[in-house]
Amino acid sequence: MFEFKLPDLGEGVAEGEVLTWHVSPGDAVTEDQVLAEVETDKAAVDVPSPVDGVVQELHAEVGEMVRTGEVLITIAEEGDAETSEASGTEDATAPEAAEAGGSTKTDASAADGRVFASPSVRRLARETGVDIAAVDGSGPGGRVTEADVEAAADAAGEAGDDGPTSVVSKVSDDGDGPTAVVSRVDDGDDEDDGTAVKSAVRSVSEDGQQAERRDQTLATPATRKVARELDVDIDAIPTDQTRDGQPYVDEAAVRTYAEAQQAAQAADAEAVSTGGGAASETAAEAGDTTAAGGAGAEPRAVETSEGERREPYRGVRRAIGEQMARSRREVPHATHHDRVVVSGLVEARERLEPLAEERGVDLTYTPFVVKCVAAALDQHPVLNTALDTENEEIVYHEAHNIGVATATDHGLVVPVVDDVDGKGLLELAGEINDLVARARSRDIERAEMQGGTFTVTNFGAIGGEYASPIINVPETAILGIGALKERPVVTDGEVVAQPTLPLSLAIDHRVIDGADAARFVNTLKAYLSDPTRLLLE
CATH class of the missing domain: 4.10.320.10 (E3-binding domain)
Structure with a gap:
């Protein structure tokens, strides 16, 4: 019997989400046949079978996260007993x-x-x-x-079978819905293997207080299996252990945390049976947000009325949401807005576009902007940085690897153009066009979306002038580009129509000051207004 474990899907990939199964138990499969589609961060990857055989069991559901090294599927090979x-x-x-x-x-x-x-x-x-x-x-x-x-x-x-004997829902007085659900398990002598425990009180530490949930936790597959069986959120388990600088949780910590959860449930059950509806009010007065449905409580379900529909929150959309939430949670954003007259940029593109077409390249404004951004970063390196919070250091990147945010049918992805300084305009244009096209067709490699040092997002291609873009952590800045169009501009005391480009620069205020942002934008404006300045670099 062959237990196929989720392979290493790329550098730094710790887990993947099962998007689609292409096989079912009982299906015959051949070597290299696609078994499933798995998503890691923002890249969807086909997982092929390494052997011929018959599918025996799928060990994960669609939408479930599977850690690298965990068993994904069991296949009976030819000759297996x-x-x-x-x-x-x-x-x-x-x-x-x-x-x-x-x-x-x-x-x-x-x-x-x-x-x-x-x-x-x-x-x-x-x-x-x-x-x-x-x-x-x-x-x-x-x-x-x-x-x-x-x-x-x-x-x-x-028949009076051992197992769960009651489920108690405690409802708050304001009618917002259940605030706690308690499962009571028989106290027989059978050893509890965790299969009969379904915990509804999550993220509660040993002292009953709400635990802060981490973005990532290191643990062995066996430990994660125990956590799943005990219905414990492994990212919420308090730990002082680390591996390679990352929080690490072992099986003992999982079981201790599960016992704390069960104790909290028992306390809730007792409060419900003895105090009735007053329990919610008492908990609220005491600041117990776990029991009272306050700030630290589990998210409440959203009711759906007639004519509304639901779709799973997973895959790229969930990855984007988690990344954006992390950025807003960790980074103090500040946004600097400005506008630049880009007559020189428009003229330069109009002159070069026919020559680019002769060489089979579609020349848009994006490679011009990316090239100007790299030149400005060279003069203002503090915007080409990352904040290493663990070591309390600011990392200054030598290379200018510019991410180009791309809107696709499956969400926002950010292909990265490496070493912008070392590439000519046409080479840059061809590479950006290729990356964007493959990102939209979901044919892009995960490695091609890593290693960025600064990001450019062109929301003006859809419409709009200014925005407050969210920084792609661990980068410390992102530039938003508004719609390029003619706007009224005062020139020599007269109001004339000029092509202008709105700019929105969001910075990590822990690393970059407002003055740094303004100076960077001023330099960038000089390059955008007259791209021939790049010839001097």
Whole structure:
């Protein structure tokens, strides 16, 4: 049996989100056949099969995050004992089951100890405390369905089966909805393997206070498996341990944290049973935001009315959201706005565009802007930096690697043009056009979106003049370009129409002062108004 673990998908990639499965349990696959599409940050990657065989189990659902090195899919290779036994199990077992008056569905679904069920069904079984191997599958080929698991759970409940015995919802007086949900688990002697525990109080530390959630945590696959079984958010577990400068959590910390959560749940259950609705008010007065649904509580669900629709918040959209939230949370933004007359830029492009077409290059304004930005960064290096908060150092980049923010059908991505100084205008234009086209077709490599030192975003291509762009951390600045068009400008005491370009420079105020931003923009304006100045560099 071959356990295919999520491979290393690129430098620095720690995990990926399953976007699509292209196979199902029971499917025959060949080497190099695409098994799934996995998203890492902003790049979607096809994951091919390394072997020939038959799919036995998918270990992750669509939308689930899988760490590098965790088992993604199990494949039975040709010659595996389980594969050969499975091929004749149903025929050999059916007569015996008929003679014994048993069900062939059970044999089909659990032959050789294997159960045919999707990851979501397996998760439901774990959450409800149902032994999925003992469930009769009613689906095709004896596959266990969610209805089968729910029926088994109901039957176990009616028979007094051990497991969850109550679920209590505590509702606040203002009608905002449930503020706590408590699952009470039987206190029998059986060892708790975490499958019957479904925690609804998240991010609570040992002292009952709300824990700050990290963006990334290092842990072994085995530890992450335990966290999933105990329904613990591994990024919220307090830890003083580090590995390679990153927070590290071990299995003991996970179990200790889970016990703290369960204790908090027990306290909530007692408050509900003894204090009723007053518990919410008491918690609010005491500043307990976890119980009272305050600032640290779990997000409330949004109701959907008729005519509205929902779509999953995942993939590129979630990656963008997390990056933007991190930037706004960590970085004190300040934005400097200005406008520049770009008659010289317009004339330069008009002169060079026919020559570029002869060489098969579509010459837009973007390579001009990128080239001018690099020249300005050379004179104002503080804007070509990154803040290393761990070592408390400002990193000055020597290379000018400019990110070009690109709007696509699947979200905003930022291809990076390396070493702008060392490339001519036509080479730069061709490279930008290629990167943007492949970004929009999702054919871009993750490495081509890394290593940026400064970002340019052209929102004016869609419309608008000024904005407050969000910095692409760990960079310390981003330049927003508004719509290039004729606007009234005072020249020699007269108002005339001139092509102008609005500029919006957002800076990390921890590193860059407002005066630095203004000086950079003044230098950039000089290059944009007359690009021939670049010949002097």
